Amino acid sequence: MFSSETTIRVRYAETDQMGYVYYGNYATYYEVGRVEAMRSIGFSYGKMEENGIMMPVLENHSRFLLPGKYDELLTIRTEVKDMPGVKIRFHYYIYNETLELINEGETLLTFLRTDTHRPCRPPADLLELLRPYFTT
Amino acid sequence: MFSSETTIRVRYAETDQMGYVYYGNYATYYEVGRVEAMRSIGFSYGKMEENGIMMPVLENHSRFLLPGKYDELLTIRTEVKDMPGVKIRFHYYIYNETLELINEGETLLTFLRTDTHRPCRPPADLLELLRPYFTT
Amino acid sequence: MFSSETTIRVRYAETDQMGYVYYGNYATYYEVGRVEAMRSIGFSYGKMEENGIMMPVLENHSRFLLPGKYDELLTIRTEVKDMPGVKIRFHYYIYNETLELINEGETLLTFLRTDTHRPCRPPADLLELLRPYFTT
Amino acid sequence: MFSSETTIRVRYAETDQMGYVYYGNYATYYEVGRVEAMRSIGFSYGKMEENGIMMPVLENHSRFLLPGKYDELLTIRTEVKDMPGVKIRFHYYIYNETLELINEGETLLTFLRTDTHRPCRPPADLLELLRPYFTT
Numbered sequence: 001m002f003s004s005e006t007t008i009r010v011r012y013a014e015t016d017q018m019g020y021v022y023y024g025n026y027a028t029y030y031e032v033g034r035v036e037a038m039r040s041i042g043f044s045y046g047k048m049e050e051n052g053i054m055m056p057v058l059e060n061h062s063r064f065l066l067p068g069k070y071d072e073l074l075t076i077r078t079e080v081k082d083m084p085g086v087k088i089r090f091h092y093y094i095y096n097e098t099l100e101l102i103n104e105g106e107t108l109l110t111f112l113r114t115d116t117h118r119p120c121r122p123p124a125d126l127l128e129l130l131r132p133y134f135t136t
Numbered sequence: 137m138f139s140s141e142t143t144i145r146v147r148y149a150e151t152d153q154m155g156y157v158y159y160g161n162y163a164t165y166y167e168v169g170r171v172e173a174m175r176s177i178g179f180s181y182g183k184m185e186e187n188g189i190m191m192p193v194l195e196n197h198s199r200f201l202l203p204g205k206y207d208e209l210l211t212i213r214t215e216v217k218d219m220p221g222v223k224i225r226f227h228y229y230i231y232n233e234t235l236e237l238i239n240e241g242e243t244l245l246t247f248l249r250t251d252t253h254r255p256c257r258p259p260a261d262l263l264e265l266l267r268p269y270f271t272t
Numbered sequence: 273m274f275s276s277e278t279t280i281r282v283r284y285a286e287t288d289q290m291g292y293v294y295y296g297n298y299a300t301y302y303e304v305g306r307v308e309a310m311r312s313i314g315f316s317y318g319k320m321e322e323n324g325i326m327m328p329v330l331e332n333h334s335r336f337l338l339p340g341k342y343d344e345l346l347t348i349r350t351e352v353k354d355m356p357g358v359k360i361r362f363h364y365y366i367y368n369e370t371l372e373l374i375n376e377g378e379t380l381l382t383f384l385r386t387d388t389h390r391p392c393r394p395p396a397d398l399l400e401l402l403r404p405y406f407t408t
Numbered sequence: 409m410f411s412s413e414t415t416i417r418v419r420y421a422e423t424d425q426m427g428y429v430y431y432g433n434y435a436t437y438y439e440v441g442r443v444e445a446m447r448s449i450g451f452s453y454g455k456m457e458e459n460g461i462m463m464p465v466l467e468n469h470s471r472f473l474l475p476g477k478y479d480e481l482l483t484i485r486t487e488v489k490d491m492p493g494v495k496i497r498f499h500y501y502i503y504n505e506t507l508e509l510i511n512e513g514e515t516l517l518t519f520l521r522t523d524t525h526r527p528c529r530p531p532a533d534l535l536e537l538l539r540p541y542f543t544t
């Protein structure tokens with residue numbers, strides 16, 4: 001299993017009049033989580049896209065356990081539990097400053113060639129960088 | 137079952153550099169879907185909140201079937217399939233201008249008293265307005 | 273002078289914990305204002321972009337006079353006071369339901385060819401559609 | 409003069425189909441700039457709001473000089489050029505990774521008591537923390 005952590009500071013723009021992080025903004029937090037997880041092993045989502053492969057999201061699932069609050073420094077733990085094929089699933093666990101789990105979610109993404117919009121295999125270097133986490 | 141439709145025009149702000157609606161923005165579309173669905177039977181979410189009851193989201197699930205595109209006039213069909221208790225589940229089906237289903241999702245929300253943040257029963261008038269759709 | 277009005281319903285996602293519309297969201301309201309203003313005379317921003325011309329924003333100025341509130345149906349009046357050259361300036365006046373002016377702003381945009389990213393003249397059909405509003 | 413720098417990584421959510429940072433998102437970058445600037449001298453915007461003072465924005469001005477791009481690590485320099493009275497003006501200068509100035513802006517904010525929504529003086533501790541930067 002591959003696991004990585006990053007932090008994010010809640011912006012005023014992300015709160016709503018309930019005084020909580022608006023529920024739609026967790027999708028952006030997940031994006032930051034998975035992009036930073038990939039960066040932590042030396043893989044750049046941006047470079048991959050420049051090289052002609054993009055990763056649209058197929059599914060998103062979220063459970064909102066406790067409210068996120070303005071200015072909190074949240075910790076996002078991102079996990080990949082299985083080696084990706086034409087799809088890759090990320091799991092997210094978001095903790096507040098007192099280490100309470102406030103949100104958990106998962107997204108399923110696929111790899112598409114930017115020119116043809118057809119599914120493709122993950123980039124070879126991504127697979128190579130991930131493989132050490134899945135050998136038994 | 138209660139079902140209602142509303143339309144939404146995709147804004148430039150809602151697209152991303154893939155040229156699609158960013159996946160996190162569907163949560164906002166769902167919000168518009170359920171608020172307009174309630175308004176269509178004469179119930180105002182805003183008034184309810186002024187009267188001391190709010191509805192935070194507990195779960196969100198989305199499947200992204202086809203990309204949403206800039207300036208498309210999307211149709212959101214919102215359904216409530218069961219009479220709400222302390223929780224209410226909304227289902228969403230989003231169609232593009234050629235009537236393709238591009239997204240489906242559901243959210244589970246709960247009713248909370250704004251002062252105590254404790255769960256409560258749905259407002260009596262909401263139940264009354266919904267009941268005709270569920271009598272057999 | 274060309275002037276056009278459209279309405280917009282404030283979404284929960286657009287509020288912040290002050291209970292107001294977050295100040296950054298007025299830029300999106302301006303976008304809706306100018307796109308709908310152009311649509312009202314038969315010009316589609318989306319089609320223009322498909323035809324290879326885009327309109328990035330060069331300047332944005334906003335004055336926040338009164339708070340925008342959740343669920344309000346705002347009226348945006350968009351004005352073009354001078355025939356566009358390589359740049360076009362839009363003025364915006366946003367009113368709440370009691371007809372108070374809550375926000376005014378202006379944006380300066382330019383016309384760029386999508387392929388070369390070089391400035392260009394406005395599309396001929398846009399000029400033709402605007403001209404009747406500026407003849408004396 | 410008080411000046412402070414912070415960095416921000418451009419998120420996919422913040423891009424639009426032009427492949428640029430959507431112009432409305434710079435307001436959020438300004439928010440991060442001023443909040444981190446205040447934090448850098450030991451002042452917490454969040455704590456101030458809990459203590460009953462909020463800072464709504466009265467004016468926002470932006471000039472977009474070069475596009476911001478996905479995944480760039482932007483540097484925001486935030487400046488306060490004059491000691492605040494009932495209003496405070498922040499200036500922002502945003503640089504990309506090659507140190508090009510891509511955006512400059514300013515916002516005028518005011519201090520309001522949260523309970524009465526009436527203007528008030530800035531918190532004494534904020535003034536004290538800022539004063540050393542303005543003595544001659």
